[in-house]
Amino acid sequence: MGDIDPIDLSRNLSKSTGLKFPLGNDILEDARLSEKTTEKVMLDLGRHLGIIHMIKGKMYGLIDPKMVGQGKLVGLHSSWYEFIIENFQRRFNEMEEVKKEERRTKKSITRLSNSNRKIMDEVLLQKKFVLEILEKNKKLIESAPSRFLNGNIHMGSIIVKKGRFVGFGDFHQPILGDPTDDLAYFSIMPRGEKYLPFVLRTWKERIKDENLEEKLHLYRLFESYRKIIKRYVKYRYLEDYSEPLRIAQKELAHYNKR
Numbered sequence: 001m002g003d004i005d006p007i008d009l010s011r012n013l014s015k016s017t018g019l020k021f022p023l024g025n026d027i028l029e030d031a032r033l034s035e036k037t038t039e040k041v042m043l044d045l046g047r048h049l050g051i052i053h054m055i056k057g058k059m060y061g062l063i064d065p066k067m068v069g070q071g072k073l074v075g076l077h078s079s080w081y082e083f084i085i086e087n088f089q090r091r092f093n094e095m096e097e098v099k100k101e102e103r104r105t106k107k108s109i110t111r112l113s114n115s116n117r118k119i120m121d122e123v124l125l126q127k128k129f130v131l132e133i134l135e136k137n138k139k140l141i142e143s144a145p146s147r148f149l150n151g152n153i154h155m156g157s158i159i160v161k162k163g164r165f166v167g168f169g170d171f172h173q174p175i176l177g178d179p180t181d182d183l184a185y186f187s188i189m190p191r192g193e194k195y196l197p198f199v200l201r202t203w204k205e206r207i208k209d210e211n212l213e214e215k216l217h218l219y220r221l222f223e224s225y226r227k228i229i230k231r232y233v234k235y236r237y238l239e240d241y242s243e244p245l246r247i248a249q250k251e252l253a254h255y256n257k258r
Helices: 006-017 035-052 080-105 114-124 127-136 138-142 179-188 192-203 212-235 243-256
Strands: 060-063 075-077 147-149 158-161 164-168 175-177
Touching: 035 158, 035 164, 035 179, 035 192, 060 080, 075 080, 075 175, 080 127, 080 138, 080 175, 080 212, 114 212, 114 243, 127 138, 127 212, 127 243, 138 212, 147 179, 179 192, 179 212, 179 243, 212 243
Parallel strands: none
Antiparallel strands: 060 075, 060 175, 147 175, 158 164
16 A cells, blocks of 8 residues: 555645645754743644544545545544554564564564563563453444544654644654544653643543543553554664553553552
């Protein structure tokens, strides 16, 4: 499947929301913002996410690039639960292939401290438990609306100019699904947990979800596993960005208490 044409998508989103979606890196601001300014940017981020999360799609998961050119947002999965489970299983299959190679060569493909490797191994052993959690909450996950998600919201993917939020810098692989997943993803990325309350404050002005807290736990668990495996297998920088390891531990502990 090919990538989505960013111009087609930008035109589609602008038409749906009235917002401008700048392209390219010409207005990315590489500067250290004050804490007060950062908090204001996060409040603006929440407002804009609330707007794009009102955009309805059809079906779930990765968006069909061919349909975007026709002004339509159509996913490739029949249900949000199906997309979550398929994604989760695929990541574990990738990790198992890597583990086989590591056992064969007796070498690790990714640098990782002993303490972080121990956490990773312990977390990965909980695969069956995580699948049970997802299955137990299948009805809740299945109830998700099909809404447009950025799919890669983090502190480094938003565009800031002169201390003001002006847009999103990455719509490379957006998806259709539950808006709460965008928030969960943001929260497991660097500095995300710290600023999530500011994003939520304004996001809630548009999006009402009585199951928000429970969904955040579910999707933080799912996204932390996804990031652990991807950073170990593909990008090989899990040691440098190890936040998902602690978040997976935290969310596993949350469900173990039940």
